[in-house]
Amino acid sequence: MTVRVLVVDDSAFFRRRVTEILEQNSRLEVIGSANDGREAVDKAKSLRPDVITMDIEMPVMNGIDAVKEIMRSAPCPILMFSSLTHEGATATLNALEAGAADFLPKKFEDIARNRDEAVKTLQDRVLAIANDTGARSTRAATPPPSPASRSSTPLTRSPATRGSSGSALDRIRQRSEQRQRQRDEATAPASVASTSSLTINRAYQILAIGTSTGGPVALQKILTQLPADFPYPIVMVQHMPAAFTKAFSQRLDGLCKVRVKEAEDGDVLRPGQAYLAPGGKQMIVDGTSSNARLRIKEDNSGRVTYKPSVDITFASLSKLFGGKVLGVILTGMGADGREGSRMLKQKGATIWAQDEASCVVYGMPQAVASAGISSRSISLNEMGKAIIKEVGYH
Structure with missing residues (x-):
C-alpha cells in the first residue's frame, strides 16, 4: 500500500525538495502541499493523508497550532521539521506535546553523513510513523471525493472495503485520543505514591x-x-x-x-x-x-x-x-x-x-x-x- 503524504512548509523550495525526496520511494506518494498552518488544517480534513510533514514557523497559523487543530479534527501522524537551536528544540517539544509523532532537523545535512543517507532517513521515518500509527488504510483504493463534490458529498466506501478502512481510521482516532489523555495526565500532579509507604526493593540499585x-x-x-x-x-x-x-x-x-x-x-x-x-x-x-x-x-x-x-x-x-x-x-x-x-x-x-x-x-x-x-x-x-x-x- 502507498503512504499518502501532505507536505507543509512556507518555503516553496523546501516543499519541492521534500516532495522530490519522498517520491523517490515507490511506497510514498505526495498528494498535496500547503504553505501555512491554516491551509494544512484544511487539506488534512479534505485529503485525509496518511502522514503530514510540518514546518514550525509559518504565517497565518504556526506549525504547533496546526498540529493541535489537526489532532482534534483529522488525526494523522505528523513529522515536524525543526531547527537545531534551543528555541527550535523548545518549539519542537511543544509540537510533540501537541500530538506530533516525531521530528527531524530541517537541515538534512544535520541528520546524516551524506545525501543518500539523509534521503533514506527521511523516507524511513515517514514510513515508520505511517505504519506504526495505523495510518495506512484502504483509502488508496477509494480516493477522496473530487474538490467539486467534497462540500456536499460524504466520503463513502463499498461494503467490501468499509470494514478494513473503518478499523484503520478508528485506530488512528483512538490513538490520538489516547495520546491526548496521556499529554493531559503527564502535566497533572503525581498522586500515585502520595499516601503510600516506601520499603525499598533491594533487588534494584x-x-x-x-x-x-x-x-x-x-x-x-x-x-x-x-x-x-x-x-x-x-x-x-x-x-x-x-x-x-x-x-x-x-x-x-x-x-x-x-x-x-x-x-x-x-x-x-x-x-x-x-x-x-x-x-x-x-x-x-x-x-x-x-x-x-x-x-x-x-x-x-x-x-x-x-x-x-x-x-x-x-x-x-x-x-x-x-x-x-x-x-x-x-x-x-x-x-x-x-x-x-x-x-x-x-x-x-x-x-x-x-x-x-x-x-x-x-x-x-x-x-x-x-x-x-x-x-x-x-x-x-x-x-x-x-x-x-x-x-x-x-
Missing part, C-alpha cells in the same frame, strides 16, 4: 530507560508520576540531537518531583535524580555500584548508529550493577537497546517493554519482546505505577 520516536511524551508521562524520594538514580537514553537534550531535561525538571538534568561527565549517580544522555555523545556508567559515575564520551567511530545509544549505556550498567537494574524500553523505531538489554538479562536484571498499543512506533519494545528478553509488556498509562510498585511503594 538503578532504573534505566531507553527510547526514541515518541519518547519525549512517554518519558514525561512516566517521570511526572515518580515521587521526589524515588530510591534509585535514573539514567535515560533518548535519541535526540545535541541541541535538544538540554532543553528537554530542563522541561522535565520543571514538571517532575524527581530532579532531572542533562548528564555531564563525572556526575555521581544519586537517588531521586534522573540523568538524560546528551545528544551526539555516548553515556556510560563506571566506578563501583556504591559510587557510580557517568562518563560522557565523544563517538566519531561511525560504528554506532545512535548517539546516544541505549545499547552502550545498558551494556555499561550490566558490568557495574549486574542484575540489580530495572530496565525499561519505550517507544521507538529500530532495535537499539536489544543487545544491551540482553546483557542485562544475562546478569539477572529485569527488563520491561512498552506495549504495542501505546507506542508511537513499536520497534525498540518489539525487539526486546520478540527476543524473549522482556518479562512484561506494559501500557504507557500503567508504566509509572508499575515502576513505583516494583521499587517498593505499597
Whole structure:
C-alpha cells in the first residue's frame, strides 16, 4: 500500500525538495502541499493523508497550532521539521506535546553523513510513523471525493472495503485520543505514591530507560508520576540531537518531583535524580555500584548508529550493577537497546517493554519482546505505577 503524504512548509523550495525526496520511494506518494498552518488544517480534513510533514514557523497559523487543530479534527501522524537551536528544540517539544509523532532537523545535512543517507532517513521515518500509527488504510483504493463534490458529498466506501478502512481510521482516532489523555495526565500532579509507604526493593540499585520516536511524551508521562524520594538514580537514553537534550531535561525538571538534568561527565549517580544522555555523545556508567559515575564520551567511530545509544549505556550498567537494574524500553523505531538489554538479562536484571498499543512506533519494545528478553509488556498509562510498585511503594 502507498503512504499518502501532505507536505507543509512556507518555503516553496523546501516543499519541492521534500516532495522530490519522498517520491523517490515507490511506497510514498505526495498528494498535496500547503504553505501555512491554516491551509494544512484544511487539506488534512479534505485529503485525509496518511502522514503530514510540518514546518514550525509559518504565517497565518504556526506549525504547533496546526498540529493541535489537526489532532482534534483529522488525526494523522505528523513529522515536524525543526531547527537545531534551543528555541527550535523548545518549539519542537511543544509540537510533540501537541500530538506530533516525531521530528527531524530541517537541515538534512544535520541528520546524516551524506545525501543518500539523509534521503533514506527521511523516507524511513515517514514510513515508520505511517505504519506504526495505523495510518495506512484502504483509502488508496477509494480516493477522496473530487474538490467539486467534497462540500456536499460524504466520503463513502463499498461494503467490501468499509470494514478494513473503518478499523484503520478508528485506530488512528483512538490513538490520538489516547495520546491526548496521556499529554493531559503527564502535566497533572503525581498522586500515585502520595499516601503510600516506601520499603525499598533491594533487588534494584538503578532504573534505566531507553527510547526514541515518541519518547519525549512517554518519558514525561512516566517521570511526572515518580515521587521526589524515588530510591534509585535514573539514567535515560533518548535519541535526540545535541541541541535538544538540554532543553528537554530542563522541561522535565520543571514538571517532575524527581530532579532531572542533562548528564555531564563525572556526575555521581544519586537517588531521586534522573540523568538524560546528551545528544551526539555516548553515556556510560563506571566506578563501583556504591559510587557510580557517568562518563560522557565523544563517538566519531561511525560504528554506532545512535548517539546516544541505549545499547552502550545498558551494556555499561550490566558490568557495574549486574542484575540489580530495572530496565525499561519505550517507544521507538529500530532495535537499539536489544543487545544491551540482553546483557542485562544475562546478569539477572529485569527488563520491561512498552506495549504495542501505546507506542508511537513499536520497534525498540518489539525487539526486546520478540527476543524473549522482556518479562512484561506494559501500557504507557500503567508504566509509572508499575515502576513505583516494583521499587517498593505499597
